[in-house]
Amino acid sequence: MENNSNIKQNKGDAASAFSFRDVDYSKYTCTEELAVEAEVLLQKQETDRLRELALDYGRQTGHPATACVVTFGCQMNARDSEKMIGVLAAAGFEITDDESADLVVYNTCTVRDNANQRVFGRLGHLNAMKKSFPMKKIALCGCMMQEPEVIDKIRSSYSFVDLIFGTHNLYKFPELLCRMFESDKMVVDVWAKSDEIVEELPVVRKYPFKSGVNIMFGCDNFCTYCIVPYVRGRERSRRSTEILEEIRRLAADGVSEIMLLGQNVNSYGNGIDGEISFPKLLHEAEKIDGIERVRFMTSHPKDLSDELIDVMATSEKIARHLHLPIQSGSDAVLKAMNRKYTVADYMVLIEKLRRAMPDLAITTDLIVGFPTETREDAMQTAKLVKEVGYDNAFTFIYSPRTGTPAAKMDMTMKPEEITECFNEVLKNVQECARNATKMLTGTEGIALVEEINDHDPKLVTGRLSNNYLVHFPGDRSMIGTYRKVRLTENKGFYFYGEII
Numbered sequence: 001m002e003n004n005s006n007i008k009q010n011k012g013d014a015a016s017a018f019s020f021r022d023v024d025y026s027k028y029t030c031t032e033e034l035a036v037e038a039e040v041l042l043q044k045q046e047t048d049r050l051r052e053l054a055l056d057y058g059r060q061t062g063h064p065a066t067a068c069v070v071t072f073g074c075q076m077n078a079r080d081s082e083k084m085i086g087v088l089a090a091a092g093f094e095i096t097d098d099e100s101a102d103l104v105v106y107n108t109c110t111v112r113d114n115a116n117q118r119v120f121g122r123l124g125h126l127n128a129m130k131k132s133f134p135m136k137k138i139a140l141c142g143c144m145m146q147e148p149e150v151i152d153k154i155r156s157s158y159s160f161v162d163l164i165f166g167t168h169n170l171y172k173f174p175e176l177l178c179r180m181f182e183s184d185k186m187v188v189d190v191w192a193k194s195d196e197i198v199e200e201l202p203v204v205r206k207y208p209f210k211s212g213v214n215i216m217f218g219c220d221n222f223c224t225y226c227i228v229p230y231v232r233g234r235e236r237s238r239r240s241t242e243i244l245e246e247i248r249r250l251a252a253d254g255v256s257e258i259m260l261l262g263q264n265v266n267s268y269g270n271g272i273d274g275e276i277s278f279p280k281l282l283h284e285a286e287k288i289d290g291i292e293r294v295r296f297m298t299s300h301p302k303d304l305s306d307e308l309i310d311v312m313a314t315s316e317k318i319a320r321h322l323h324l325p326i327q328s329g330s331d332a333v334l335k336a337m338n339r340k341y342t343v344a345d346y347m348v349l350i351e352k353l354r355r356a357m358p359d360l361a362i363t364t365d366l367i368v369g370f371p372t373e374t375r376e377d378a379m380q381t382a383k384l385v386k387e388v389g390y391d392n393a394f395t396f397i398y399s400p401r402t403g404t405p406a407a408k409m410d411m412t413m414k415p416e417e418i419t420e421c422f423n424e425v426l427k428n429v430q431e432c433a434r435n436a437t438k439m440l441t442g443t444e445g446i447a448l449v450e451e452i453n454d455h456d457p458k459l460v461t462g463r464l465s466n467n468y469l470v471h472f473p474g475d476r477s478m479i480g481t482y483r484k485v486r487l488t489e490n491k492g493f494y495f496y497g498e499i500i
Contacts, residue, residue, distance in 0.1 A: 039171065043087075046174035050091040053181040061102065061135060067093040068101035072119065073109025075297055076261050077142060079212040080170055081107045084141075086203040087173050095204070100129060103137045108144035110227055112399040116144055123158050130160050137180060139163035141170065145190055146231035149402060159186065166190040167232055207450065209480035211255045215243050215281065216262035220270075221300060223327075224338045224405040225370065225398065228263055237262075237269050240276050244284055251290030256480070257448055258285065259295040266303035279311040286317040292482060293448065293465065295319045301326070302340045304349055313356040320357060321467040324349070325365035329384030330377035333370055336409070343384065350388055361391040361436070361466035368425050369398040369418035371409030378413075378421035385428040391436045391466070392493065393429045397422050434492055440468070441490040444500060449478045472497040 054065040067088045071081040084105060085095055093103065104126060109115045119140075130136045138161050144150055145166045154161055163180040165172070168191040180187045205211050218233040219226075247258055260282070262268060269275035276284070278296075286294050294317050301324055312318050324346075328334050331342050353360055366385070368378055385393065397418055400407040413421070447462025453471050454461075460474035462483060471494065472485055489496040 043171065043174045046178055047087060047090050050087075050174050050178050050181070053178060054092050057102065057135070057181065065093050065103065066096050066098075066101040067103040067105070068096050068099050069105045069107060070099065070122075071107045072115055072144075073107070073111065073142065075212055075259065076214065076263075077107050077109060078206070079214060079261060080142070080167075081105075082203050082205055082212075083170065084173055087177075089204050091174065091177075099126065102135070103139065105139040105141065108140060108142035110142075110144040110147060110150075110231060110401070112396065112401075114399060116150065119144060120153075120158075123161070127158070127160050137162045139165075139177075139180065141165050141167075143167055143227070143231040147227075147403065151188065151190065155186070155188075161186060164188045164190065168192075205255075207480075208254055210257035210259070210448070210450075211250050212259045212261045213243060213246055213250070214238065214262070215260045215265060215278075216268050219263040220267070221264060221302075221340070222338060224336065224409075225367065225401065227401040227404055230403055232263060235264070235267060235270060237272055237275065239272070240269070240281050240284070243281065244288070247285055247288050247291065251288050254290075254480075256290060256482075257293040257295065258291060259297060260285070261297060263298065264300040264303060265296050266299050266305070266308065277305075277307065279305065279307040282308075282315070282318060283311055286315055291317065293317055293319055295321065295467075297323055299324050301346050301349055306352070309352055309356050312360075319467065320359050320465045321361045321363070322353065323363045323365075326384065326388075327365055327367050328370065328373070328377065329381035330373065333373050333377050336372045337367075337370065337406070343380075347387070359466070361468065362388065363467070364388075364390055364393045366393050366395045366425060366429070367398050368395065368422040369411075369413060371398070371400075371406055371411050373398075374412050375417060375421060378418075378425065382421075382425045382428050385425060385432060388432075389435070390429065390432050391468075392433045395422070395426050395429055434490075437468070437490045437492060437495065440466075441487055441495070444484060444486050445470075446482050447472075447485050447497075449474060449481055449483060451479060452476060469494040470497040471495070472499060474499070 057065045069081045069085050069088070071078050084107070088103075089095055106119055106122070108119050126138050130138065140154065140161055140163070145164050151164060154164060163176060164186065165176050169176070169189060172189070176187065176189055216235060216237040218235045219229045220235045222229050250258065265278055268278040268281060282294060282296065285291065299322065304324065326346055327337055327339060329343055334342065350362070353362065366381060368381065445464045445466070447464050447470050449460045449462045451461050453459035456471070458473060459471045460478055462470050462472065462485065464470060470485055470487060474483070484500045485497040486500050487495040487497045
């Protein structure tokens with residue numbers, strides 16, 4: 001799933017939304033834990049040093065230093081951006097969503113080639129700004145920076161960039177910024193891998209009432225089209241005790257909805273002796289006082305267990321929404337993708353889910369035009385969409401990623417055939433989505449009010465447990481609260497409603 005947004009935060013709110021934990025070495029005996037705590041302390045010191053550098057920068061420019069973080073990509077990237085904004089706010093930067101800021105950070109995605117091209121296109125715009133204001137600083141990070149050929153291209157064609165770092169050393173952001181401000185050359189610090197997980201850094205959340213929580217990083221599945229294992233690394237799970245403690249702190253700070261994040265949350269805990277399973281982690285999370293709704297993203301079908309279905313079905317807090325990527329409706333294509341399940345396996349899961357939770361909204365990812373895929377394969381995908389009856393689907397034309405096995409495979413269909421097949425699949429997705437909303441019209445649900453409606457300030461926008469959006473009369477005082485609503489009007493992919 002892709003998101004492309006600027007995370008905005010009022011400076012006053014930012015100043016109270018983060019803190020560094022005091023380090024008490026006496027309570028630790030594990031060398032690894034000591035190393036993590038030492039790193040946290042080091043980055044706190046670097047943030048203090050960065051504050052002095054930002055003040056000096058402001059004296060030179062005649063105005064307080066400003067910073068803008070732009071997010072490309074998934075929810076995990078959005079969470080990473082919140083951490084970077086937390087560091088910047090802690091160092092005294094004024095946070096803005098305007099890319100004319102003194103410091104602009106692009107947190108990049110590389111799942112599809114067009115994501116890369118968007119970044120390169122916007123860099124050209126930043127270069128024009130920098131020519132008129134040479135003190136402007138530009139930093140690039142995220143998955144795209146883990147690709148060596150991207151680094152080479154930036155060095156040769158975008159030499160005005162000041163800082164490049166990747167996904168494995170995000171926690172060194174304060175230190176890297178200090179190096180950037182103190183250097184007159186491009187700073188490049190990209191690691192091939194890292195086993196350390198450092199989470200105790202400042203965070204400024206986009207929403208005060210909901211938050212993502214990283215439970216694991218990386219992926220071991222190596223789907224042939226996917227670059228993630230190469231740029232995010234192999235699977236590494238956090239300890240459940242640390243995760244649950246973070247959720248408790250979030251709840252104490254007013255968060256009522258959490259989303260547990262990982263490339264494949266269903267395999268959480270693998271490789272850690274004695275660690276609890278993902279379903280048990282969900283169960284423990286929902287028991288924490290103050291938490292009213294629990295979401296998670298993303299699930300791989302091959303690891304979805306009966307235990308998870310049972311926990312979801314019996315829970316009153318776990319959201320009635322499951323994103324379960326199928327990618328293709330053809331067994332031949334699934335095999336070529338290295339997905340490790342068949343269409344029949346997937347349909348067994350759908351049957352179990354529908355039987356256990358008739359009100360569950362199911363969404364998916366679909367790729368059309370994969371190498372080796374024929375028109376018949378693509379039509380099997382179109383057929384599967386109708387059989388499952390998805391609430392919605394993220395549907396993409398295959399985009400080759402350099403460095404993945406699929407990038408070396410031969411294409412079977414011509415571009416015009418791929419477009420025709422994509423349109424057929426998309427037509428079925430849209431039809432299923434309309435049918436799903438029609439069936440829900442007139443029903444009732446609980447909506448978490450997220451914001452004032454973009455188009456009508458007399459309306460608020462809320463998100464239901466099944467992830468559908470509903471717009472209904474309200475005001476700013478309702479943001480962050482849960483309201484029972486009736487869905488009165490179906491608009492195809494969202495609803496208008498009224499408070500009950």
